[in-house]
Structures are given as structure tokens and as C-alpha cells.
Amino acid sequence: MINGLAALVLLGAFAAVSCSRMPALVRTFAFQSIALGALAACVAYFTDSPQIYVVAVLTIGLKGFVIPRMFSQIMNRIKVEKEVDPLLSIPSSLLVSGGLAVLAYYITEPLITHGEPITRNALALSLAVVLIGFFIMISRRKAITQVVGLLIMENGLFMAAISLTYGMPLIVELGIFFDVLVAVLIMGVFAFRINNTFDSLDTSFMRRLRD
């Protein structure tokens, strides 16, 4: 069950790579976050720890609904074109992502062999999600896609934390949620400013800022 949900999260990351339009990307992210919330709920059920339920609810609520809503608002406000503008074409991006997933398994192999039985694969999966999130940040031009990439990375980290340690202390989790929310807010403001200054959200325009 947990493995299945974790695989779903990874699938979400792949789907995010394959998205060619922004609203779809944001929806994919929401889907991935909901899967992650479900995963957290599962972990909570198996380990019988009520605090992880809180975390699960927060994940679904914040990342599944609030943050995607904020994204669509920002996109409506600044009337951004809907294309994702990849630096690398989508098929080759998918290939790279596949390679990254293999890499993640390769890297975590020595660790997995003596891990907890329930979450054995979760570490490799979450590392793959982190790497793919990073890759999205690199290969997409628009500021908003980069923010989404960052959030996907964050999801990966979160998954690793929850599946390996069965949840960090609640206060830490709350702190992280707050952090993510504020980060999205700030990056929204930045995206707005970048758009105003360069008439585009394409960060490659910021090359001119050098020197």
C-alpha cells in the first residue's frame, strides 16, 4: 500500500515533467501532493501515531488545494502564456527523469538492504522525486515552473522524512509547512516583479543582470 502510494508520487513527478502547459503542471502537483497526503495517512494508520494524521491533513489541504489555488491566481493576474517553455524537449526530459530514477535506486541500494520493511522502497522513490524536482527547476524557463519544481523537491524530502522516521515531531512539520507557504508567497511576489520588469516570466532574461 505504502509502496504503491510512493510510486504514485513518483508517477506524479514524471507527469509533471511531461506537462506542456502550466495549469496542467499545477494540477499534477496538486495530484502528487494528495497522493503524498494519502501516504502519510497510511503511515499513520500502520504506525498508529495520531500526529501524522494531522500532517496528512495539512499536506492535502495546503499543498493539494491552497497552493495550487494561489498559483492559478498568480497566473491569472499576470496573464502569463500557458506554455511551459522547456529548455529540453519533453520526450528527452522524460528520458533523463527515467535515468534519474534509476540513479536514485543505484545510490540508495546499500541503504535499502537494511531498512525498515514497510518503507523499503520509499527512500529510493523519494530521492528520485527530489532529483526530478531539481531537474524541472533546471530545464524549465518560467519562474513559476521553477517554483513548482522546488515544491516537488520539497514533496520528495517530505516523503523521505515521513517514510523513514515515521514523521518528525509535529512542531517541525508545522514549521516546514509554514515555510513552504511563505516561500510560495514570496516567490509569487517575485514572479510578479520579474514579469513587470522583463514583460515575461522567462528567467533567461535575467542574464542581463550579470556584471
Next chain:
Amino acid sequence: MVILALCGGLSAVGLNNRHKECIYVAFGSAAAFSACGIVVAVEVLSAGPLALSLPLSSDNGQISFGYSIMVDQLSAFFLLVICTLALPVSIYSFGYVKEYEGKYGLGRFGLLYNLFLLSMVLVVTAGNVVAFLIAWELMSLCSYFLVTFENRDTEKASAGMLYLVMTHLGSALIMSALLLIAFQANSFEFSAMKDVGQFMGVDVRNLAFILLLLGFGTKAGIVPLHIWLPKAHPAAPSNISALMSGVMIKTAIYMLIRTYFDFLGINGPEDAWLGLLFLLIASVTALVGVLYALVEKDYKRILAFSSIENIGIVLIAFGSALLFKAYGLNDLAALALIATLLHVFFHSLFKGLLFLGAGAILHATGTRNLERLGGLSRRMKVTSVLFFIGVLSVVAVPPFNGFVSEWLIFQSLLLSFTLNDVLVNLLVATALGMLALTGALAATCFVRFYGMAFLARPRSREAAVAKEVPRSMLLGMAVLAVLCLLTGLLSTNIIQVVDSVTTPFAGTSIAGRLTNGIVLETPVSSFSSMSPVLISLALLIALPLAYLFATRYGGVRAVRIGDTWDCGTPLNERNEYTPTGFAQPLKRVFRGFYRERTRTAVERGADPYLRRLTYETSIPELIDDFLYRPIVKIAVGLARKVGVIQTGSIQAYLAYIFVTLVLLLIIFR
């Protein structure tokens, strides 16, 4: 004391807009501060060490951090040096800073001045590494802000920048050296670091020696780390130049004595290389300093180069002290160390006086170019007399103080023949020769300075309209001039005090043998002796006698006063001997060193006569060109190369991180 300085500084800021009160409060408190300092110093020198620990010290189990103040004999001596100079300089400042009224913030000046004094005092009284480093940095920063005080002048701002870079380079070296020692001693307290050198490994100890030499050498201005000094000292307001040249660079000497003799210790002949290294560097420093001073046109730069020269002389004495100590000749080590301290003290007095004098000239004429001065002795009578005393001291004419300390240094070097090592003897003899050459060149240099600035006729309008400076400035200079003479005459008494300072370091007290009433002798019996008091008495008697003799037996010559024969052309300032001309013979002698560039351009008109003849000469700064330029070039080149990967694109930066991350994961999986 601390509170007094802070109050002075802060109230100066408060009174920023009321110029007069601001000046009085700021420099009044600075003067009171220095007076307190003198009292404390004298008390410690006569009574014994003083230790103070501020309550903010905390103990983290292993090594205690805190702020402690410790005044022992050595600190007290340097405290005395600082405050003795600071008092007259503060008095002088009352008049001097009026120049800045309305142009630059006087409150800022007052604050920085007080902080600068305070930080110098804290440097020499710091009781542990933390306190020392804080004070040292504070001193560097205050002096930086004072150097760039006239911040609307780009040249001054860039001089300040160079100073900041060099001084931080030095600080980094000092910090690492002190940490090396502190970890060996397992404590940051100076008292616990005493004699810790004998427990250190040879390599570590030698490393600490070298780091300290380079670190403090940067501050002291040894060649080739001196490049900031001739730029920063002239850029600062003159009263600050006096403090920087007079005492700030001496704090480096203080720390060198403290670290070398107190912490690391000189154990035996295997440390002799250190003394020789010092002698080598110091001789080069002295010679290079005086050679540049000789040809410089900016008179404040002349004084700055002369400071480099004098630091060289001080370090020659210090180096020979190290050498003697290494060979176990404690008597001679004590002699050399006393000479070191005396020269530090005396140099601070006469260089302070000279810088104040230079400030007076600047105040009166507004130019720093020696070529534009002349004839000031008629227009600034008092200044010229006081300045002359400073000149006599700096070129070591008896009975002024410079003579006493240089005499002692020569004696200590001459006595090196008692060492049983031919190579060392030869090297010391070379240093001796360099020192003698330096002395002669310094005399030429100051004859040129004094002659060109004060004698003959004005070479420009600025010099022709110069007026005597305000009374407070004259008073400040007069105090120093009197001190220059007094410390020369009473040097036997001063040596008694200095001997008590050096006894713990040299391991022996030689005051009893060094002074015989008013006669100075060397500790090796009947080698040589002299007495400043007797010399001055002899001069007092001999000079009138000579005059009488000359007028009596030389016969009366008919004197007719008339114009100089001028070949029919009007004589004006263009016919005068110039500073450049004065230095020309020596430039020829040392042309291999100066590598002067000259350019002569002839402009002809329609008639056969010359329209205009221009002659340009410039002296390249060798050390800049051959040492620092290539370093800078390499650094900039490397930065360019690295700059290629700085594309400005966020994706590229992220990709760098990503690739690094993946590679690390693969390698360390």
C-alpha cells in the same frame, strides 16, 4: 579612562553642528584621556603590574573567553609612549581641525579620534587574544576611517582602500599565529601563554614566528609589505598622520616583543636565523625607506618614508636583540632591546613633531608639494624653529634624543664581534654598514626638506602668503620639541626605567653598568661611552668660543650688501635651487635602484629661439611594479577565467549544483 574617551567621542557627535564646542569637548577629553594614560603608565612602571578583568568573561568549560586588561611593564611603557604623543597632538588638534569646519563633519572626526586613541591603548593593554584582536581591528578600522576622512578626494579614498586590504591581510596572519599559540597554551590569556614556545614543535613554532613577522610587519611597514604606508599616512589629516606614524605602527613592535620574547621565547643558537632574517629585512627596509624619502616631492610622503626607515632601524635593533639572545649574550640582548624601546619612544616624539610641523605647513600654504614651498622661516618663525628641532632629532644630532637611541643601536651592533661565528659577524657588519648609510642619507634627506621648505625665497604664491599657525598648534609642537631635547638630555634616567621593562625579556638587568651618573657606557667594560649632557655642555661652551675665535682672529671683513649679480635677467623663484635638483646627484649614484624615467621635449617656434623646454621625471615604484602588479594581474586573470562559468542564468547555476550533487552521490554512495 575608557569612559572618558567614549564620552568625548559621543558628545562630539552630539555637538556636530556646533563647531566650537565640538572641538573643545572632543580634543579636551582626548587630552584628559592621554593625561590619565600617562599617570597609569608611570604608576605601573614604578609600582608594578595591574590586571583587570571585565565581568563579561564567560567560561565554556575548556577555554575561557572574556575581555581582560593587563598592564605590565612592557604595556606600561608603550602606554606611556602613546599617551605622551597623544597629549600634544590633542592640543595641536584644537587649532588644526578648524580647517574642516563646514566641510566635513567635525563630530565624526572627534568620535573617530577618541576611538582611535582608545583602541591603541587597548591594543597595548589587552590581556588576552580576544581582547587584543578586537582592539587591533578597532584600531585598523578607526585609522581607515580617519585616512579616508576627506572622502571627497578619490586619491585619499583609494589610499584608504589599499590600507584596508593590506591591514586585513596582516590581521589574518596575526590571528592564525595567535590561535596557533593559544591552542598550544590551551588558553587565550596572555598570562598563560608565557613561555609556551618551549613546548611547541619546532615547525609549528617557526611557522608562528614567520606568521607574526609578516602579520605585524604589514602594520609596521617592513619592505615589501610597506606599500600602504606612503599612501595612507599622507592622506590622513596631519594630526592623525602623527599618531599613525608615531605610535600606531609601534603597536606592531610591541606585539613583536611580546610574542617573540614573552610567548615563543628564544631558546638557543638554533633561533639565530630569526635574528639574521630580521637584520636583513630591517636593513633593506631602512635603506629603501630613506632612498625613497630622498627623492619624494610630497613632504608628507617624505615623512612617511622616513617612518619606514625608522621602523627599519628599530627592527635592526630588535633583530640584534634576537641574535644576542639566541647566542646567550644576555647583556647585549638587553642593550639592543633597550635601544629598540628607546628608539620607539624617541621616534614617536620627533616624528610626531615633524608630522605636526608638516601639518602646520599644509595649514599655512595648502600644498603638499615641496617644490612650491620656500622661505617659510621668515613667515612662520616659531614653526620653523620647532621643526628644526625635529629635524635635528631625526638625523641624530647630539644632544637631541635621536642621537642617543641610534648611538645605542650602533654600539649593540658593534659589540657583535663577541659572537663566535664568522658568517654572523659578516652579516651583522653588513647591517651596520647599511645603518650607517641610512643615517647619512637621512641627514641629506632632511637637509633637503628643511632647506627647501623654510629657507631661500618662496617658490610659489601659496608659500609667499603663508601665515603663522594658531597658538594651540604651536603649543602642541612646542611640547614635543621640548620633550625631544629633554629626553635626549635625561636619557640616562630614562634608560633606568626602560631597563626594568626589558629585564624579564633579556634575563638580565644592565642599567647599573649602562649608566654611570650622566655618562652612558656599554655593558662590556670600557668599550665606549658618551654622555648627552656633557656633549651638550661642551657644545654650549664650544659654540660661543668658536664664534668669538672666528670674529677675533678671522679679522673684520668689509661687508657690502647688494643685489646678487643676475646676468641682466631678473632673478625670481625660477632661478632657485629645487628639491629635485638637490636630490639629483644621489639619484645618479643610486640610478640602478631608482630607474628614473625622464623625458625632455623641445618646442620650437618660428624664430630660432626655444619656445618651451619641458623636462619630466618620474620614479617608478619598483616594488609595486615587480611584486604587486604581477600578483594583481594573475588574480584578475584567474577571476576572468572563473567568470566564464558565471552566466547569469538561474538554470545554469542550478545545473552546477545538480551536477555536483549527482556526482557526489555517485562517488560517496
